[in-house]
Amino acid sequence: MEQDLKQYSARIRTVLLKLLRAKNGGHLGGSMSIIEVLSVLYGRQMKYDPKNPEWEERDLLVLSKGHAGPGLYAALCTAGFFREQELYSLNDGGTCFPSHPDRSKTPGVDATTGSLGQGTSVAAGLGYGLKLSGSGRFVYLIAGDGELNEGQCWEAFQFIAHHKLNNVIVLIDNNKRQLDGYTTDILNPFSIEDKMKAFGFHTETVSGSDEDAISHAIDRAKSVEGSAACIVLDTIKGQGITYFEQMESNHSVKFNEQDFREVDAALADLAEAYGLEVL
Numbered sequence: 001m002e003q004d005l006k007q008y009s010a011r012i013r014t015v016l017l018k019l020l021r022a023k024n025g026g027h028l029g030g031s032m033s034i035i036e037v038l039s040v041l042y043g044r045q046m047k048y049d050p051k052n053p054e055w056e057e058r059d060l061l062v063l064s065k066g067h068a069g070p071g072l073y074a075a076l077c078t079a080g081f082f083r084e085q086e087l088y089s090l091n092d093g094g095t096c097f098p099s100h101p102d103r104s105k106t107p108g109v110d111a112t113t114g115s116l117g118q119g120t121s122v123a124a125g126l127g128y129g130l131k132l133s134g135s136g137r138f139v140y141l142i143a144g145d146g147e148l149n150e151g152q153c154w155e156a157f158q159f160i161a162h163h164k165l166n167n168v169i170v171l172i173d174n175n176k177r178q179l180d181g182y183t184t185d186i187l188n189p190f191s192i193e194d195k196m197k198a199f200g201f202h203t204e205t206v207s208g209s210d211e212d213a214i215s216h217a218i219d220r221a222k223s224v225e226g227s228a229a230c231i232v233l234d235t236i237k238g239q240g241i242t243y244f245e246q247m248e249s250n251h252s253v254k255f256n257e258q259d260f261r262e263v264d265a266a267l268a269d270l271a272e273a274y275g276l277e278v279l
């Protein structure tokens with residue numbers, strides 16, 4: 001179904017913030033930076049059926065930066081895979097919503113991830129298998145910029161490029177930060193776009209907060225022939241709330257009183273700007 005993507009992003013971000021508020025915090029920074037791309041994927045680009053999560057013609061998403069599970073759950077919830085109330089068991093014993101995605105537990109989750117790097121190989125294998133079977137389904141891979149420190153990513157990318165897997169759309173969340181600092185300080189990735197080009201990918205960089213730009217880039221990536229495609233998303237860790245964007249360490253936040261106030265203010269702003277349900 002065609003969605004107003006700004007509105008759709010606001011709905012996903014609202015579900016995420018309410019969830020984190022209920023859990024006194026969590027993996028905020030890397031969840032916030034992928035809200036817009038998730039909005040484009042679930043609001044426009046991907047084929048799926050929330051009533052039939054195992055639908056054999058669906059497209060697949062591999063969230064290789066699995067610590068952003070709460071962001072993915074918020075998107076799946078908004079897409080109708082489960083009710084918001086169910087989400088509030090996040091991280092509890094026996095939950096269907098572990099902090100990192102588990103395909104055996106959560107409707108709509110296509111790949112189990114969390115050990116950084118591994119999802120890139122999963123996506124490569126899924127894409128290769130689908131290609132061999134002549135399927136037209138797409139695999140969307142979301143990897144983190146810090147995650148690219150894992151050598152495994154580069155093996156997988158080489159494989160995807162070598163086999164010209166144009167059914168695997170590689171999306172890199174370039175939010176410039178990883179767990180405990182800036183990527184340029186920890187292990188400088190230099191130009192990710194140049195690297196992916198050198199690996200043989202059709203590559204472009206777009207603003208990761210601009211849904212239309214992301215969607216058009218995905219349209220172009222899907223029509224690439226003869227090579228694989230990569231989109232580098234220029235994002236901000238904590239994207240969407242200035243206070244959290246500027247927070248020194250926003251990877252996993254345990255909310256203090258000020259943080260709760262900022263979350264409440266952001267939720268009120270979203271509700272007003274997008275006519276969302278009053279909290």
Ligand SMILES: Cc1ncc(C[n+]2csc(CCOP(=O)(O)OP(=O)(O)O)c2C)c(N)n1
Nearest residue numbers: 030067114115116144145146147177178179
């Ligand atoms: C193999 C492995 N090593 C270390 C970690 C711990 N870890 C979790 S998130 C993270 C940083 C990831 O940074 P990035 O990919 O930039 O993701 P962001 O938080 O910016 O979304 C690290 C090192 C892990 N999950 N897996």
Ligand SMILES: [Mg+2]
Nearest residue numbers: 145146177178
């Ligand atoms: Mg990062």
